[in-house]
Amino acid sequence: MAESAVDGGNVSGGLVDRPAGSRAVPLILGGEAVSSGNRLLGVAGVGAMLALWVVSAQLGIVDPEVLPGPRATAEDFWQLATDGFQRVTLWEHLAMSLMRMALGLGLGGVAGVVAGLAIGSSRTIRSIVQPAFGFFRLVPVLGLLPLIFVRFGPGSMRLVSLLAVTTFFIVAIAVRDHVAGRGPMPGSSADRVDLRTVRQALPATFLALRVAAAVNWNVLVAGELISFQKGLGAMIWTARTFFQYGFVLVAIFALVGVSALVDFALRRLGDWLAG
Amino acid sequence: MLFIIWLLSEALGIADPTFFPGPIETIQGGWELATDGFQRVTLAEHVFASLRRILIGFGIGVVVGVPVGLAMGLNNTLRAIFDPLIELFRPVPPLAFIPLLILWFGIGETPAVVMLFFAAFFIMVIAARAGVTGVRLSKVHAAYSLGASKQQILRNVILPNALPEIFVGMRVAIGVCWGTLVAAELVGAQTGLGAMIWTARTFFRNELVVFGIIIIGVIGVILDLIMRKAEERFIPWRGRG
Amino acid sequence: MSNLSVDHLGMIYELPNGGSVEALKDVSFDLESGRILTLLGPSGCGKTTLLNIIAGFLAPTSGSINLNDAPITGPGQDRGMVFQQGALFEWLNVADNVSFGPRMNGNEGPETDAMVQDLLETVGLGDFGQKAVYELSGGMQQRVALARCLANDPELILMDEPLGALDALTREKMQSLILELWDRTQKTIVLVTHSVEEALFLGDRLFVMAPRPGRIEREYELPFAKLGLTEDPRELKNSPEFTEKREEILSLIWEMEEQIMGHEGA
Numbered sequence: 001m002a003e004s005a006v007d008g009g010n011v012s013g014g015l016v017d018r019p020a021g022s023r024a025v026p027l028i029l030g031g032e033a034v035s036s037g038n039r040l041l042g043v044a045g046v047g048a049m050l051a052l053w054v055v056s057a058q059l060g061i062v063d064p065e066v067l068p069g070p071r072a073t074a075e076d077f078w079q080l081a082t083d084g085f086q087r088v089t090l091w092e093h094l095a096m097s098l099m100r101m102a103l104g105l106g107l108g109g110v111a112g113v114v115a116g117l118a119i120g121s122s123r124t125i126r127s128i129v130q131p132a133f134g135f136f137r138l139v140p141v142l143g144l145l146p147l148i149f150v151r152f153g154p155g156s157m158r159l160v161s162l163l164a165v166t167t168f169f170i171v172a173i174a175v176r177d178h179v180a181g182r183g184p185m186p187g188s189s190a191d192r193v194d195l196r197t198v199r200q201a202l203p204a205t206f207l208a209l210r211v212a213a214a215v216n217w218n219v220l221v222a223g224e225l226i227s228f229q230k231g232l233g234a235m236i237w238t239a240r241t242f243f244q245y246g247f248v249l250v251a252i253f254a255l256v257g258v259s260a261l262v263d264f265a266l267r268r269l270g271d272w273l274a275g
Numbered sequence: 276m277l278f279i280i281w282l283l284s285e286a287l288g289i290a291d292p293t294f295f296p297g298p299i300e301t302i303q304g305g306w307e308l309a310t311d312g313f314q315r316v317t318l319a320e321h322v323f324a325s326l327r328r329i330l331i332g333f334g335i336g337v338v339v340g341v342p343v344g345l346a347m348g349l350n351n352t353l354r355a356i357f358d359p360l361i362e363l364f365r366p367v368p369p370l371a372f373i374p375l376l377i378l379w380f381g382i383g384e385t386p387a388v389v390m391l392f393f394a395a396f397f398i399m400v401i402a403a404r405a406g407v408t409g410v411r412l413s414k415v416h417a418a419y420s421l422g423a424s425k426q427q428i429l430r431n432v433i434l435p436n437a438l439p440e441i442f443v444g445m446r447v448a449i450g451v452c453w454g455t456l457v458a459a460e461l462v463g464a465q466t467g468l469g470a471m472i473w474t475a476r477t478f479f480r481n482e483l484v485v486f487g488i489i490i491i492g493v494i495g496v497i498l499d500l501i502m503r504k505a506e507e508r509f510i511p512w513r514g515r516g
Numbered sequence: 517m518s519n520l521s522v523d524h525l526g527m528i529y530e531l532p533n534g535g536s537v538e539a540l541k542d543v544s545f546d547l548e549s550g551r552i553l554t555l556l557g558p559s560g561c562g563k564t565t566l567l568n569i570i571a572g573f574l575a576p577t578s579g580s581i582n583l584n585d586a587p588i589t590g591p592g593q594d595r596g597m598v599f600q601q602g603a604l605f606e607w608l609n610v611a612d613n614v615s616f617g618p619r620m621n622g623n624e625g626p627e628t629d630a631m632v633q634d635l636l637e638t639v640g641l642g643d644f645g646q647k648a649v650y651e652l653s654g655g656m657q658q659r660v661a662l663a664r665c666l667a668n669d670p671e672l673i674l675m676d677e678p679l680g681a682l683d684a685l686t687r688e689k690m691q692s693l694i695l696e697l698w699d700r701t702q703k704t705i706v707l708v709t710h711s712v713e714e715a716l717f718l719g720d721r722l723f724v725m726a727p728r729p730g731r732i733e734r735e736y737e738l739p740f741a742k743l744g745l746t747e748d749p750r751e752l753k754n755s756p757e758f759t760e761k762r763e764e765i766l767s768l769i770w771e772m773e774e775q776i777m778g779h780e781g782a
Contacts, residue, residue: 042359142454143491222458240374259366413603421617422593
């Protein structure tokens, strides 16, 4: 029986297995949608939360030193968007984070598809690689984060390679299961893998990429937080050292937005490529 | 195999030991850490500090998250209200909140534990909720036809049916918590494996950094294996319904 | 005794897009105690909807339905249910699945245990009480489902394609088991199937239902279920009487499907 794309394991945690045959929706991407009639309630819930924030700030219930109010946060956002903080604007931080994310997903994704196709279609390769695969995907990638401190390879690429490693395992496992799930390949050797096979594996690949992106935001922010000057994680930490908590809130909102955007983009791109 | 390459690279002097320490140096460093300690703190104390944080944060996250998730799974209105909120905050890395948590709870154990609580909480809510909504309707119908009341169905059908999802959620959550904790300790703690690595790094003790990473990896794998064993033991029917 | 009376039953589903589907229209029949009724028809003919209304899982939009002159208002243990598959509780062993109904009613103890063992032996699973249900084959799981349903001693047994997921050989054996149980317990049974042969063989009454709107198209009174208790099922199914009926019903259903296709093409 083919393990589903979400079986077994996790790289830094984040994939969930379900029995084969049932809906294979990774936990980390959330559950099924609520019926449209109930949307209003959801909007009300988020609205209530925002209203609570506004009102508590307006009435001075919450000390602005403890939680910056909406107005202060908006002002901080404006400053970050125009002048920047420590001479770096929000957009530069965002662009840096997005670039790292894109590189990590791209490099890890391509390598993952190649490895997944090879493992899935060749019994020999599978028997050699499988045991190591099984062990390494259990190691939490965030735990490998301190590798950033150990100097190997060019420094700016270390975080990207960690992101790529996370992506690699998630994508490779998904593609392997996709290929294995279609039964033995005719000839069952890697050289029979053609463009059509790759194309058929695209939906599984992009679903895996979305999962990988969700996991990678964690790794990315942690990595930037501990050792970089640019990127949303770095922005959070700089803001903390200067007691600029409004900037932290801006970064959190930016993360909400940008992670949703990346997820949306990956979904659209996957749909489009798969035709 | 990787280990052999690593060993050879040290023996043959291929890798520059000041940048990337070899296995013998790493084991020596590990021995020193385990016996005498580094900066007067031993390995066992660091490991204990990290494990204590994760067990408290993860434990409370599970205990609070599961009932909330079950309630959301059972009640359409609750689900409609809280789903978007959960969806909104779930993608934000827990570490992003650490400055605010330090501001609110002060430096010490609390911020890290609260952060782990939130990390586990969101995962457990989604898992428990999915466990409830994933129940096959025919099981509920069968129970009704066998004379079970709503309360009885809740206890005897919905809850056991949600257990596999809850266990899987716990496995995911403990992995995320472990990684997040190490990252948090890197920046804001005096004890714990992350803090040990951070200190070792400032003293250019790269062999201790590498040793710490290996220990973190091993503990991560052990935590995952414990959760898997627990799954096999407590829910042998998983995936076979 | 048990007398199911269905009177001008109608069921209309509202669709999310504002439209509606008439799943059942003006369905009326009486079913006397001890009969076994099979429901057959193309998909969308409302056979499962009808079964769910009898079970009390669905409330009809019009008409009335009574069991022993008492209206059916919801699910109850006087009507046992056997599903296609996946309705067993996989976290309980075989015996605990069977004793689920009695336990929910507060009946626990040696008496219940003895009854459960008795039922398991009746369905041929005497030695399997302590097994996990996921260790059993599909056919054995359906035997457990039958035993679980009988444990509450229901007046009416409802079966929703109970043998639909089984291989041909197991299916034949299970058909004989259902007839055997019917004969031994004298229960009233309503069984939904999409197999013409099964509907003919198991039903001493058979309704062929038609879609759009869902309704009873034709009724049959059949001798095969009673004959099946004594005669060899294979021979019976190859007898001229049986094959003649089978061809008749097949062409009836064929016509319906043609109509649906034509309707959709227009």
